[in-house]
Amino acid sequence: MDRLSAAARLMIVSDLDHTMVDHHDAENLSLLRFNALWEAHYRRDSLLVFSTGRSPTLYKQLRKEKPMLTPDITIMSVGTEITYGDAMVPDNGWVEVLNQKWDKKIVTEEASKFPELKLQSETEQRPHKVSFYVDKDKAQTVTQKLSEIFKNRGLNVKIIYSGGMDLDILPQGAGKGQALAYLLRKFKSEGKVPTNTLVCGDSGNDAELFSIPEVYGVMVSNAQEELLQWHAANAKNNPKITHATERCAAGIIQAIGHFKLGPSASPRDIKDESDGEVKSINLGHEVVKLYLFYERWRRAEIDNSEIYLSSLKANCCPSGFCVPPSGGEISLAEAINQFRKCYGDKQGKQFRVWVDRVLSIEIGPGTWLVKFHKWELSGEERACSIVSIIVRIKDASDHTYMHVHETWLEGFGANDGRFWI
Numbered sequence: 001m002d003r004l005s006a007a008a009r010l011m012i013v014s015d016l017d018h019t020m021v022d023h024h025d026a027e028n029l030s031l032l033r034f035n036a037l038w039e040a041h042y043r044r045d046s047l048l049v050f051s052t053g054r055s056p057t058l059y060k061q062l063r064k065e066k067p068m069l070t071p072d073i074t075i076m077s078v079g080t081e082i083t084y085g086d087a088m089v090p091d092n093g094w095v096e097v098l099n100q101k102w103d104k105k106i107v108t109e110e111a112s113k114f115p116e117l118k119l120q121s122e123t124e125q126r127p128h129k130v131s132f133y134v135d136k137d138k139a140q141t142v143t144q145k146l147s148e149i150f151k152n153r154g155l156n157v158k159i160i161y162s163g164g165m166d167l168d169i170l171p172q173g174a175g176k177g178q179a180l181a182y183l184l185r186k187f188k189s190e191g192k193v194p195t196n197t198l199v200c201g202d203s204g205n206d207a208e209l210f211s212i213p214e215v216y217g218v219m220v221s222n223a224q225e226e227l228l229q230w231h232a233a234n235a236k237n238n239p240k241i242t243h244a245t246e247r248c249a250a251g252i253i254q255a256i257g258h259f260k261l262g263p264s265a266s267p268r269d270i271k272d273e274s275d276g277e278v279k280s281i282n283l284g285h286e287v288v289k290l291y292l293f294y295e296r297w298r299r300a301e302i303d304n305s306e307i308y309l310s311s312l313k314a315n316c317c318p319s320g321f322c323v324p325p326s327g328g329e330i331s332l333a334e335a336i337n338q339f340r341k342c343y344g345d346k347q348g349k350q351f352r353v354w355v356d357r358v359l360s361i362e363i364g365p366g367t368w369l370v371k372f373h374k375w376e377l378s379g380e381e382r383a384c385s386i387v388s389i390i391v392r393i394k395d396a397s398d399h400t401y402m403h404v405h406e407t408w409l410e411g412f413g414a415n416d417g418r419f420w421i
Helices: 029-041 056-065 092-098 104-111 136-152 176-189 204-211 225-234 248-258 283-298 306-314 332-340
Strands: 010-014 047-051 073-076 081-084 130-133 157-162 166-171 196-201 216-219 241-243 316-323 351-364 367-378 381-395 398-408
Touching (some): 029 351, 081 176, 104 136, 157 204, 176 196, 196 204, 204 216, 216 248, 225 241, 283 306, 283 351, 332 398
Parallel strands (some): 010 196, 047 073, 196 216, 316 398
Antiparallel strands (some): 130 166, 351 367, 367 381, 381 398
16 A cells, blocks of 8 residues: 555454444444544554455445445455555456456356346446355355356356355455455565454455464454354464454454554543553544544533633644634634533434544644544434644644644535534
8 A cells, every 4th residue: 555655563354244333233332432443543554454245336335324434445345356545446456367267147147047046236246246145055055056067167266155145156266365365465565564464254255364374363253153163163273363252343452452463442442541651642543532522522421621621722722723614714712612612412412423534744843734534423414524733743742733624525514504623
């Protein structure tokens, strides 16, 4: 990844459904805990990779439904598509690899002869993936017969059964594990192999991830039987693979601590960070803390105390100003005065705030530009602004907010007159 000039300190490669994303967690608390941890301590020097069975269409739909971060790399369609960054630029080299001994027309033609197989929606049919539904009790027999047929037709394919119903037919060189192996080879050629890699999954199509040498792995506590059986048969003595006792993203956080891969205390789990020695300013951490305070103030989860606002004002330049996304300009002091009036206005309501893509750049001696996306979920409505903050750092314990500038992210402006800062 061009974003990092050196090897990543940590690369997390995670499945989405029922691994990073808990569909039984209505408040998305475990995902929000991970988000805060990642942006506070890892975004600046690590890589986040989502590896999902979803097609690009369904992946983008999930991002609209859940408070997900923007990954550096996205592996989709069970390892048959690799894209980079928010623009999702495709890896054409990977496409060339998958074209070998693959003929989608023949695959579809032969599989359609099996009445046990029900073709999935058109969005799930991809250039290097043909997907069906099949009953669990028929999956093994169908897989064996199909494998023999494709071999006789001169195709080199892989059949993956997962989730108790999904049957995917891919090129032999495809799959989540092969896609990861390809990325690791690419990083090696650039001299940027991540210091540590943690793979995370819950189902059968994640098993390949755990087969990659030298990676750490976590099966979340809610992992399906098919993955647990694979682990028992192939990797039960591997000390680098653990079965978490926590669900989904909480299990990923647990694994970071278990393997000692870096900080594992999410800022969302820390209510008072005033104690302890400050060794150096981490601007990502400061931004995460600032907007957690913003969320908790409006949800009335902290005391309505002038001490908090006085501390915030002390970190703002007296002549500093804020340009909100609606336009105009107000002083930072006035912005804080307006914020004071919002105490508890979201109490008892669904209201969450998270930041994404935090990037800090030193633009002068002791002066930094911090850019990020700030998201708010209020009920069913989402809004997002692109935020730029000028921060001056004097020493390890002294930072001052100079100026704040916000613009609405296209398509995500708030039109309901809500308070925004």
